[in-house]
Amino acid sequence: MNRISPARALAAALIMTGARLATAHAHPAQEAPGAGQTLATAPREVAIDFDESVDAAFTSIAVADARGRSVTRGKAAADTANGKHVSVPLQPLPSGRYTVSWVAVARDGHRTQGHYSFAVK
Numbered sequence: 853m854n855r856i857s858p859a860r861a862l863a864a865a866l867i868m869t870g871a872r873l874a875t876a877h878a879h880p881a882q883e884a885p886g887a888g889q890t891l892a893t894a895p896r897e898v899a900i901d902f903d904e905s906v907d908a909a910f911t912s913i914a915v916a917d918a919r920g921r922s923v924t925r926g927k928a929a930a931d932t933a934n935g936k937h938v939s940v941p942l943q944p945l946p947s948g949r950y951t952v953s954w955v956a957v958a959r960d961g962h963r964t965q966g967h968y969s970f971a972v973k
């Protein structure tokens with residue numbers, strides 16, 4: 853009869869748990885405004901809720917107009933009560949297309965990045 857010792861079972865469980873933690877990355881769970889959205893009214897901020905807590909010191913959101921000029925008013929900040937929520941205030945936006953670029957560093961140190969666009973009528 854083939855039996856797995858408790859020590860081997862524990863070692864296998866730890867390895868499997870470690871593999872899951874090693875692949876953890878923060879990805880957007882919700883974006884406001886959302887990717888591809890066309891708004892009738894210009895937003896005052898861009899906010900992203902990530903699927904896990906992020907390190908505020910290394911996480912950023914940048915927003916640029918069609919010419920690549922920044923339209924943010926200040927730096928992105930993480931919500932102290934909710935480590936998954938990051939937002940950046942915007943200058944008053946005229947009609948046009950805007951690109952949001954984000955970088956997120958999860959609490960475990962893994963870095964992800966991405967971008968999307970939205971439009972204002």
